[in-house]
Amino acid sequence: MQKLSLNRRQALIGLGAAGTMFGFGLPAHAASKVNLGVMRLASHAPSFIAYERGYYKDEGLDVELKFFEAAQPMAVAIASGDADYGVTAMSGGLISLAEKGAVKVIGGALTEEKGLVGAIILASNKAYEAGLTSPKELAGKTFGITTAGSSFHFMAHKIAEANNIPLSDITLKPMQKVGAIVGALSSGQIDAWAIQASVARKMIGEGSAKQIGLVSDYAPDYQVTTVFTSTNNAANEREKTEAFIRAYSKAVDDYNLAFVDKKADAAEVDDIARICHKYVQSDLPFEKARANLVDGSMRINKGLALSLKSVTEQLEWFKSEGMVKDNITSEMLFDTSYVKTI
Numbered sequence: 001m002q003k004l005s006l007n008r009r010q011a012l013i014g015l016g017a018a019g020t021m022f023g024f025g026l027p028a029h030a031a032s033k034v035n036l037g038v039m040r041l042a043s044h045a046p047s048f049i050a051y052e053r054g055y056y057k058d059e060g061l062d063v064e065l066k067f068f069e070a071a072q073p074m075a076v077a078i079a080s081g082d083a084d085y086g087v088t089a090m091s092g093g094l095i096s097l098a099e100k101g102a103v104k105v106i107g108g109a110l111t112e113e114k115g116l117v118g119a120i121i122l123a124s125n126k127a128y129e130a131g132l133t134s135p136k137e138l139a140g141k142t143f144g145i146t147t148a149g150s151s152f153h154f155m156a157h158k159i160a161e162a163n164n165i166p167l168s169d170i171t172l173k174p175m176q177k178v179g180a181i182v183g184a185l186s187s188g189q190i191d192a193w194a195i196q197a198s199v200a201r202k203m204i205g206e207g208s209a210k211q212i213g214l215v216s217d218y219a220p221d222y223q224v225t226t227v228f229t230s231t232n233n234a235a236n237e238r239e240k241t242e243a244f245i246r247a248y249s250k251a252v253d254d255y256n257l258a259f260v261d262k263k264a265d266a267a268e269v270d271d272i273a274r275i276c277h278k279y280v281q282s283d284l285p286f287e288k289a290r291a292n293l294v295d296g297s298m299r300i301n302k303g304l305a306l307s308l309k310s311v312t313e314q315l316e317w318f319k320s321e322g323m324v325k326d327n328i329t330s331e332m333l334f335d336t337s338y339v340k341t342i
Contacts, residue, residue, distance in 0.1 A: 031062035032240050037074040037086035038065050038279075041178070042198035042293050043110040043225055044087060045259075045276050046251035046300060052275045055250045059243035069177040070146040078103050078230055085229045085244055090314050092149025092323040094228065099328045104234040104335040105311065107227035107245060107304030108342075109252075110196075112216045116260065118298050119224070120200035121159065121213035126188035128210040135159050135213045139169040141191040144181040147174050149323045151224060152181075154314060155194045155215055162218040185209055197296025202281060205288070223310035224298070234335045245304055245338055252300045259297035269294065305340040 034056070038047045047065065050056050056063040066083050068074040075094035077083040079102035087109050097103045112118045123132040132141060138160065145152035153172060160167045173190050175181045182199070184190045186208035194215050203209040215222070227248070233241055258264040258272040273290040281289040301307070308330075315333060318324045 031057065031060050032243075034061045034063045034085065034240070034244065035066050035083045036063050037068055037077055037083040037088070039068055039070075039074075039088065039178070040280055041196055042276065042280050042296060043196055043298065043300070045255050045272070045280070045293075046109075046248055047087060048275050048279045049254050049272060050247045050251035052278070053251070053254070055247040056244070059247045061240070061243055061247065069179065071150055072147050075103060075228070078228060081230065084233060085227065085241075087225055087227050087248075089151030089154075089225050090223075090311060090318075091147070091151070092318055093147075095149075095315065095318055095324045095328060095333060098231075098333040099325055101231055101332075103228055104231050105226045105228045105306070105333055106234055106241065106335050107339040108223050108225075108301045108306035108311070109227055109304060110223075110225040111299050111301055111307065111310075112219055112222040112224060113299040114216055114220050116216070116298055117197045117214065117296060119155065119194050119215035120197050120204075120211050120296075121192065121194045121215060122185060122200055122203065122209040123192050123212045124185050124188045124190065124209060125207075127191035128212070132191055133210075133212055135192075135218070136163050136165075138163065138192060139165045142171045142173050144184055144190045144193040145172050145174055146176055146178065146181070148172070149318065152194065154317065155219065155222075157317065158219040158222070159194065159213070159215070196298065198280065198292045199296075201292045201296050202284065202288075205292070221307060221310055223301075223307040223314070226306070226311065227304050234338075241338065249303050252302060252304065255297075255300060256302070259294050260299050262294075301342070303339055305342045306334070306336065308334070308336070308341045 038044045071088040071091040072093040074086045074088050075097055078086050079097045121135055143156050157167050160170055181193055185193050204211055258269045273293055276293050277286055277289045319326055
């Protein structure tokens with residue numbers, strides 16, 4: 001059964017009448033329950049910051065974090081109603097669900113930016129010792145991805161294209177979960193991977209992989225992750241969706257100021273790092289995790305602005321690869337009414 005949704009004015013009128021009838025006060029309105037899809041990656045830092053600092057509650061949202069290990073399952077959860085909002089990469093599955101009228105991309109989040117480290121291209125120790133010291137040598141090698149049509153798949157395409165390597169010359173290894181790829185690269189079961197710097201730096205520091213390049217050299221201004229929700233939420237739950245974007249955007253500002261622009265004081269950087277450490281690299285001592293998080297930070301778009309150029313390029317690539325239907329339009333996938341487009 002669908003829950004009745006009241007706007008603030010309706011709720012106040014109703015509660016005012018209740019106060020007259022029964023002679024006691026009640027809260028203005030119950031907080032809206034929201035399930036937020038997240039992953040234990042540094043790119044989801046604003047999800048955790050907004051949660052821990054009460055920004056969602058300030059906007060009248062009662063948020064529960066739902067953890068996922070890849071983009072595709074999160075998209076399915078949004079479409080089925082098991083999660084209300086998600087922040088992850090555009091995937092073939094997400095685009096196909098949009099074509100069916102189930103989900104909408106409503107904003108942008110993580111982005112590659114020249115001058116910042118961004119995602120790091122890694123080689124296994126075994127492959128590095130055998131000569132894989134640059135992305136130029138990826139032909140004939142294996143490259144880890146979670147699933148076909150994932151952000152890792154798209155990054156492999158951009159790296160191969162820039163180095164004049166047919167993507168078909170690189171063997172893509174779908175491994176479903178980020179953790180599985182970490183294990184495969186560390187053990188030499190695959191040759192290469194590209195991942196956010198916080199994860200990459202941890203692996204490099206542990207001596208389980210070598211850096212051979214940066215994704216930003218091949219895909220500058222790449223809109224790595226997007227914010228998305230169900231088509232119903234986008235169309236019919238505007239007040240709730242705008243509240244979510246406001247809360248999340250406030251946390252984005254905290255994150256960028258402390259980690260990316262490095263303009264916050266030491267106490268604020270430590271506080272942001274401790275919040276993230278509860279969810280990301282919690283197996284490491286705080287000081288090591290803090291260094292990985294700060295040194296590996298990537299820009300998250302202010303106000304969750306969406307790079308239409310980048311996401312449109314991704315959509316067209318998915319079409320060209322036959323991973324989604326040719327009839328899918330930008331209008332089916334994007335609702336640009338919530339945030340600025342860039």
